[in-house]
Amino acid sequence: GQQVQQSPASLVLQEGENAELQCNFSTSLNSMQWFYQRPEGSLVSLFYNPSGTKQSGRLTSTTVIKERRSSLHISSSQITDSGTYLCAMGLNTGGLSGKLTFGEGTQVTVIS
Amino acid sequence: AQTIHQWPVAEIKAVGSPLSLGCTIKGKSSPNLYWYWQATGGTLQQLFYSITVGQVESVVQLNLSASRPKDDQFILSTEKLLLSHSGFYLCAWSPWGVSYEQYFGPGTRLTVL
Numbered sequence: 001g002q003q004v005q006q007s008p009a010s011l012v013l014q015e016g017e018n019a020e021l022q023c024n025f026s027t028s029l030n031s032m033q034w035f036y037q038r039p040e041g042s043l044v045s046l047f048y049n050p051s052g053t054k055q056s057g058r059l060t061s062t063t064v065i066k067e068r069r070s071s072l073h074i075s076s077s078q079i080t081d082s083g084t085y086l087c088a089m090g091l092n093t094g095g096l097s098g099k100l101t102f103g104e105g106t107q108v109t110v111i112s
Numbered sequence: 113a114q115t116i117h118q119w120p121v122a123e124i125k126a127v128g129s130p131l132s133l134g135c136t137i138k139g140k141s142s143p144n145l146y147w148y149w150q151a152t153g154g155t156l157q158q159l160f161y162s163i164t165v166g167q168v169e170s171v172v173q174l175n176l177s178a179s180r181p182k183d184d185q186f187i188l189s190t191e192k193l194l195l196s197h198s199g200f201y202l203c204a205w206s207p208w209g210v211s212y213e214q215y216f217g218p219g220t221r222l223t224v225l
Contacts, residue, residue, distance in 0.1 A: 031212035041150070041200040041219050048213040086156065090212030098144075098212035099171065100204075102156040 003027055004089050006103035013077045013110045021072040021106045023087035031090030032063045032070040033100065036083055043086070046072070050090075077110045084108070114139040116217040118203050124223045128192050133220050135186040135203030143205040145186040146214065147178055151199040162186060163208070198224045 007022045023032065031050040035043040047054050047061040049070065054061050058078075063070040074081055084107050088100040115138045125131060137143050147159040149172075160178035162168045168178045175194060179187045186203055203217040 033213060035216075041202075041221065043202065043216040045213075045215065050212070088156075088214075098206060098214070099158055099161070100146075100148075100212070100214055101158075104155050 003101050004087060004103040006085075006087055006106050008106060009104070010107040011109070013074075013081075013108065015077060015079060015110055015112045017077050019074045019077060019108065021074070021085055021087075021108075023070045023072075023089075023103055025068050025070075025089045027068075027089075027091070029065070029068075029089045029091055030098065032061075033088045033090065034061055034070070034072050035086045035088065037086055037105065038083065046085075074108070077108075079110045079112060082108055082110045114205070114215065116203060116205060116215065118201075118217040118220050120220060121218070122221040122223075124225065125193050127195055127224055131188075131190050131193050131197070131222070133188040133201055133222070135188075135217055137184045137186075137205050140184075140205065140207070142183060142208045144208060145180060146204040146206075147186065147188050148202040148204060148216075149174065149199055150202070151196075154199070156202070160186075160188070193224045195224050198222055 005024045033048050034046040049061045049063045058075045060073040084105045086105045088102045090098045117136045119134045145162045150156045158171045162180040176190045201220045204214040206214045
């Protein structure tokens with residue numbers, strides 16, 4: 001089954017509203033990384049957050065390993081925040097390389 | 113500063129034709145290198161990884177192959193494209209050793225007709 005589940009699948013926000021995106025994982029993991037995927041497909045790394053809380057501007061990421069979840073909080077949303085947000089779980093595959101397993105993404109639309 | 117370059121930016125190819133996609137990392141020696149693929153509307157999935165020149169491990173079987181001819185270069189190829197190969201291909205790197213923070217290139221959009 002899907003090891004990484006993101007919710008909600010999509011979200012519509014009024015400009016200025018806050019939002020919380022969730023990522024739940026079914027196995028033990030070594031790390032969590034959040035990305036913004038641009039419409040043409042390229043990825044912007046938002047956070048590398050194996051555990052705890054990190055903040056960058058209006059974005060905050062919190063990962064709780066014991067509870068197997070990570071969240072991305074967007075405060076005071078802006079129209080430019082629209083797009084797809086992906087979480088990726090890092091798993092030790094037993095060698096000298098990490099494997100990222102991605103969630104299906106949350107499509108965020110911010111309207112004025 | 114490290115830079116990652118992918119080529120071509122986009123390709124339109126016929127079913128059955130060969131394919132070669134490239135990825136180059138500058139400013140980092142001996143990186144781990146990865147290929148990911150995303151079908152239209154699908155989830156990103158890791159295809160291959162390489163920890164050193166000449167050594168490539170396959171993660172998902174998609175009738176594709178990968179090679180690492182130089183420390184800073186990763187090539188994805190096939191001799192015969194399928195319709196199902198369409199999608200977006202991303203190359204990524206991480207520092208040598210077990211590292212989970214990965215840095216992604218700009219990607220290549222492939223359309224197979």
